[in-house]
Structure formats: C-alpha cells, structure tokens
Amino acid sequence: MIPVKDTWYTDGVPIVSDGWSNVRKNPLINILAVNSRGAMFLYAENYSGVEKSRINIVELLLETIDKVGPSNVIQVVTDNATNCKLAGKEVEEVHPHIFWSPCVVHTLNLIFKDLAQTFDWFTDTYHKGKKLSSIS
Secondary structure, eight states: HHHTTHHHHOEEEEEEEEEEEEOOOOEEEEEEEEEEEEEEEEEEEEOOOOOHHHHHHHHHHHHHHHHHHHTEEEEEEEOOHHHHHHHHHHHHSSSTTTTEEHHHHHHHHHEEEEHHHHHHHHHHHHHHHHHHHHHO
C-alpha cells in the first residue's frame, strides 16, 4: 500500500466513512482513504453501545484526518444522515480546505427508494436491484 499512500501528498486524499453492521449485527463505521491511485482500508470502529451522534462521528473523522495528515486530506465523504452532514460541516469549520460531500450511492439509493414508494411500476425494479446489489 506504500505506492498508494505516497500519492496522498501529491494527489490529496478523500476520507470515506461508511456505517454498516457486521454478521453479528454489531454497528461499525469503516474508514477508507481513496484517491485515483486506489483505495486503502484504514480501520473499522465498533459502535456497539455508542450513539452514532454528530459529536462521535466528527471526533472519528478529525482523528482520522490527524492520522492521515490534514494537509493531505481534501474531502470527507459520508452518507446523508443528518448527524453525518453536521459532522461534515464541523470538519469544514476546523479545516476550511477540507470539504464534506454526501455519498453518491447513498443519495441514489434514497432517490430510487422514493421512486419505488411513489410509482407502483417501479417497485419491482427497485426490489430486483436491491437483491442484485446484496449478492456476494
């Protein structure tokens, strides 16, 4: 991973966080560093018994930014939940050169979910797509 990591200084790196549950249903937040040279899994935080609040998420993001080096980070990407949006805005206040972006995949999922709830003719297509995306 050293060749990928070496590009962080010259190319910059977005920090991507993603909340999910493992096979034991433990809530986790993955942290990745991603740029045009590749993606690097940094770590996953176990959030069992911990609220995924703005405060906890911003602490995780700021800690990650400090580890990667604030001058290397150009962006943080999270899902669109209110707590994540607020955490992203707080990161922007602490580091004005870093901007927050919502996850495009999460945004599209929300759009398709709304379409399926609004238009009966789209419901079957939506459910088929969800099945396809969850197959290993």
